[in-house]
Amino acid sequence: MGIRRRHLLACGLPLTAASTWAQTPHATLVQALAIDDAISLDPAECFEISGSEVVGNVYERLVEFDLDDPSQLRGMLAEGWVLDVEGRRYDFRLKAGLRFASGRPLTAADVVFSLARVVRLNKTPAFILTQLGWSPANVSERIQQTGPLTLRLTVDKPYAPSFVLNCLSATVASIVDSQEAQARPEGWLRRASAGSAPWWLREWRANEILVLDRNERFHGARPQLARVVFSHVKESSMQRLMLLRRDVDVARNLAPQDLDALRNASQIRLTSVPKGGLYYIGMNQKNPLLARSEVREALKWLVDYEALGATLLKGIATPHQNFLPQGLLGASTVSPFKLDVARAKALLAKAGLPDGFKITMDVRSAEPIQGMAEAFQQWAARAGVRIELLPGDGKQTLTRYRARKHDLYIGEWGADYWDPHTNADTFVNNPDNRDVASRQTLAWRNAWDRPELSRAAEAALLERDTGRRAQLYFDLQARVRAEGPFIILAQQAQVAGLRSNLRGLRLGPTADTSFLAPVVKT
Amino acid sequence: MKLLRLLASLALTALGLLAVTFLIGRVVPTDPALAVAGDRATREQLIEVRRQLGLDRSLYVQFGRYVAGIARGDLGESLLTGNSVTTDIARVFPATLELATVGIVFGAGLGIPLGVWAAVRRGRWPDQLSRVLGLVGYSAPIFWLGLTALLLFYAKLGWVGGPGRINVGFLYSVEPRTGLMLVDTLLAGDAEAFMSAVSHIVLPGALLGYFSLAYISRMARSFMLKELSSEYVVAARAKGLPERRIVWGHALRNAAVPLLTVVALSYAGLLEGSVLTETVFAWPGLGQYITHALQSADMNAVLGGTLVVGAIFIGINMLSDVLYRLLDPRTK
Secondary structure (H helix, E strand, O other), rough: HHHHHHHHHHHHHHHHHHHHOOOOOOOOEEEEOOOOOOOOOOOOOOOHHHHHHHHHHHHOEEEEEEEOEEEEEEEOOEEEEEOOOOOEEEEEEEEOOEEEEOEEEOHHHHHHHHHHHHHHHHHHHHHHHHOOOOOOOOOHHHEEEEEEEEEEEEOOOOOOOOHHHHHHHOHHOOOOHHHHHOOOOOOOOOOOOOOOOOEEEEEEEOEEEEEEOOOOOOOOOOOOOOOEEEEEEOOOOHHHHHHHHOOOOOOOOOOOOOOOHHHHOOEEEEEEEEEEEEEEEEEOOOOOOOOOHHHHHHHHHOHHHHHHOOOOOOOOOEOOOOOOOOOOOOOOOOOOOOOOOHHHHHHHHHHOOOOOOEEEEEEEOOOOOHHHHHHHHHHHOOOOEEEOOOEHHHHHHHHHHHHHOOOEEEEEEEOOOOOHHHHHHHHOOOOOOOOOOOOHHHHHOOOOOOHHHHHHHHHHHOOOOOHHHHHHHHHHHHHHHHOOEEEEEEEEEEEEEOOOOOOOOOOOOOOHHHHOOOEEOO | OOOHHHHHOOOOOOOOOOOHHHHHHHHHOOOOHHHHOOOOOOOOHHHHHHHHHHHOOOHHHHHHHHHHHHOOOOOOOOOOOEEHHHHHHHHHHHHHHOOOOOOEHHHHHHHHHHHHHHHHHOOOHHHHHHHHHHHHHHOOOOOHHHHHHHHHHHOOOOOOOOOOOOOOHHHOOOOOOOOOHHHHHOOOOHHHHHHHHHHHHHHHHHHHHHHHHHHHHHHHHHHHHHHHOHHHHHHHOOOOOOHHHHHHHHHEEEEEEEHHHHHHHHHHHHOOOOOHHHOOOOOOOOHHHHHHHHHOOOOOOOOEEEEHHHHHHHHHHHHHHHHHHHHHHHOO
């Protein structure tokens, strides 16, 4: 009997111990987050959501926008800047006493090195800087150090100052320790950090874990926590369970059903902020049916936007019908469309299609995209539009979309930097509609060629009066809403479930503005 | 000579495996350059990435270069992790090996006695129990079963650890010597960390083991029924040998030979990496690595992973052949 009892105790030990350990260490913040999208953590090439969040926390930029009012900009590393009367030269002055995590001082030479490096490497996010007229050939004269802590940036056109500064607040404009970067082999920055922010990258095991440690040499207020762990957990329901069991402090990829389940859970809080991502349907103008304006409008009346927001997107997105997400300068909240089958039928009849038509839609096999596609299929069928869904994984559908082989495509788009031009450029601009065009904006992918709207977007880009600039974008959205080949469905929200002992976590509208330094555990 | 023939046959098998995987990877309508350059890349950037990856060459050249690399022991670089595929596999495979080993110990350790018991009590309740367990094991989706088990044993009862291999509190407190968390924590002499590792592996291991158990117990029952109806068993009973000795000492010993192949193949199956179990339990193993690589068109990682899986299958088959000869004197 004694032996049996001992055996039972031995078997039970790990089990009872499991509940004892189900708590994160006091000085460590543990976030459950899908980090399998991250490819590189080099600011010059990082463009993925989880990677951007890390880069935003380990590097600093010249300027940043105010999270309370994202249209307001302020210096991050820059103490101030002066713009010349022509609107092309920006003279920056850095704060004194800045240091990298390596202990080296941060000077204007590092800023010049970092920005020029992005232009010279010309990786995917480089366009955010090269659109300012910077190229490998002219970068040395357009980005110049003028003193130990001063530099001059020259742009090719008198852009709206807010646009230039917003570009400089993007992840790609992060300032790298130039000596560290040059001393290391090529590619080192993909998996390490050389920044000046409150954290440094200790380790990244792809698809498993990513660890940030506190930068003890940080020139500002040091974080209270010593470590942040991003634990790769793909499943939303698993993130919820881990949050409830106190195995993580924050769950970041919660689906609507899990958000619902957590809404009344004790010691759990939910936080949410609108972010710069949109769900939309693209209509390829190469398809003669979709090239008819009545058909495009009819399809916009065949979506129950409110139902999507109340069910499939509940908690993770809100209905929105304009290409600028709320929070960006000039974003419109006008939402004229609703489910109106009779109106859609009338428009189809006017287009000579009283019995509807048959069409395909490329759909990524992932929620909530797939659910939205199926819902749209049912609504459209009520007006005789028979949609055949073509499921595929993300890369497959994207490959077809970028080759303009689709009829309809349902997907998502996130703002690349916090300025209205980012979306105006992609939803409106189509400078070259040939199949071999270099730039593959969303307007190009849907073969929507409207030069007058491209010109309107350019005018807004050059408008230096902020109020007038906002109005120009407002007008542009109205035209795209009415005529464009896009059914904008909803604006995404950044959501998180967190333990109630956590304070200071504030999600930003972009991935790189969810700063972790202010977080404390009580 | 025999060894040479065997090696040649192995090399041919591996080459065939690579050729098929390579072709499938190229037939899939996905642009691998997109995985690297991202959605925002311009046409020129994509062309440059394709050039860097060698995708602008003909299929023959690409395949030839890849095989030449393998001959030098170089599986190439993963597009997604930036590491050499060899390094990546060395990191993820121990996680799968550990999980599969716990799974097979559970599956065979319980499945064989259950199968034997069902055969001995044929038509009675132990047999029915074995049948029901087998049926559920075959038919229940592992994804659903995993989530339900986690909900019950982890979330509600708190008996086991959650997803992942160890509690995050032990991060950096145990030196990764073998990559096997149970072994490393023992080598470090850290009892608490070891307990944490045990509590994390118990559930996914048992779940994987349950699916093996379903198969192994049904096969064990079937082999035992055949043995128990053999003449030597009738003779043993007529001689008055105790039933326990007949079943465990004679019948099972003979049934063990084909059973070994069943267990070996189950183990090989588990070593391929159980994608769904690894996903549900956030277990960073080989299955998840290959699946993620496939979704991202990271062909070096897919091919490297496939080669490892193929090598495991071939290796375990060979091992079971050797054991077969040892156990069955007639094959000598």
